[in-house]
Amino acid sequence: MATDGAAAAPAGSSKRDLLIFDAEENLAVSLAKYTADLSAKFAAERGAFTVVLSGGSLIHALRKLTEAPYLQTVDWTKWHVFWVDERVVPKDHEDSNYKLALDGFLSKVPIPTGQVYAINDALSAEGAAEDYETILKQLVKNGVLAMSKTTGFPRFDLQLLGMGPDGHIASLFPGHPLVKENKKWVTHILDSPKPPPQRITFTFPVINSSAYVAMVVTGAGKAGAVQKAISDKKTSDLLPVEMAVLDDGEFTWFTDKEAVSMLQN
Numbered sequence: 496m497a498t499d500g501a502a503a504a505p506a507g508s509s510k511r512d513l514l515i516f517d518a519e520e521n522l523a524v525s526l527a528k529y530t531a532d533l534s535a536k537f538a539a540e541r542g543a544f545t546v547v548l549s550g551g552s553l554i555h556a557l558r559k560l561t562e563a564p565y566l567q568t569v570d571w572t573k574w575h576v577f578w579v580d581e582r583v584v585p586k587d588h589e590d591s592n593y594k595l596a597l598d599g600f601l602s603k604v605p606i607p608t609g610q611v612y613a614i615n616d617a618l619s620a621e622g623a624a625e626d627y628e629t630i631l632k633q634l635v636k637n638g639v640l641a642m643s644k645t646t647g648f649p650r651f652d653l654q655l656l657g658m659g660p661d662g663h664i665a666s667l668f669p670g671h672p673l674v675k676e677n678k679k680w681v682t683h684i685l686d687s688p689k690p691p692p693q694r695i696t697f698t699f700p701v702i703n704s705s706a707y708v709a710m711v712v713t714g715a716g717k718a719g720a721v722q723k724a725i726s727d728k729k730t731s732d733l734l735p736v737e738m739a740v741l742d743d744g745e746f747t748w749f750t751d752k753e754a755v756s757m758l759q760n
């Protein structure tokens with residue numbers, strides 16, 4: 496993929512791309528076009544576009560989608576929005592990934608509210624994870640959400656993900672047993688090392704069954720994890736971000752110069 500203001504380089508396999516932008520502003524412009532293009536593709540192909548959001552810095556990076564031309568040209572009625580992870584707090588709590596997305600993105604675009612799938616914040620972490628998985632299964636039955644023919648897990652059209660400085664993605668943290676979950680679609684964590692401790696999260700089989708993943712990472716604080724993730728030399732202590740290996744899809748890093756400052760070339 497070639498993008499204005501970005502240097503493109505292969506990052507390991509034929510379906511992985513590394514985009515490096517001079518400035519976060521250019522990254523945001525490119526991410527908006529990438530997302531709008533995939534929206535048009537999936538709306539035409541399947542009449543729906545299933546989009547997964549993370550929390551954190553990703554939401555600010557989506558800001559160009561809320562402006563011209565995308566505000567007018569994207570068919571927002573085709574969007575179905577999910578969260579790769581969510582903190583088990585009320586939806587109006589400052590720690591809520593739903594609130595972050597609502598304030599920074601969803602309130603600015605005309606996605607039908609019935610197609611925005613927030614967690615049930617009245618339930619326990621375990622109950623919310625089970626409830627979310629049930630909702631996903633219903634959407635598979637309705638034909639809104641595709642299934643991977645090879646993995647047996649749901650196949651989201653696009654997952655827009657961030658990564659923490661420790662290499663965590665979603666609420667899958669380094670060394671935590673949840674990274675090995677291989678049966679559930681959605682699971683819960685009660686001891687997240689990053690507060691708040693109670694969260695729900697998609698599991699790796701769901702992340703890795705996606706058609707497209709954009710891994711959006713900026714800033715020098717994440718350079719160490721980016722360097723380890725992109726290195727060809729793999730060690731047994733894989734970071735969660737290194738475990739994001741798509742079964743049959745395209746994985747694109749959207750980075751800035753600071754985030755790749757520890758790469759050799």
Ligand SMILES: O=C1O[C@H](COP(=O)(O)O)[C@@H](O)[C@H](O)[C@H]1O
Pocket residue numbers: 549550551552553580581582592656657658659660663664665666689
């Ligand atoms: O706790 C979380 O952190 C990660 C990374 O956040 P960032 O602000 O460093 O980009 C985020 O992707 C995840 O959804 C969130 O719950």
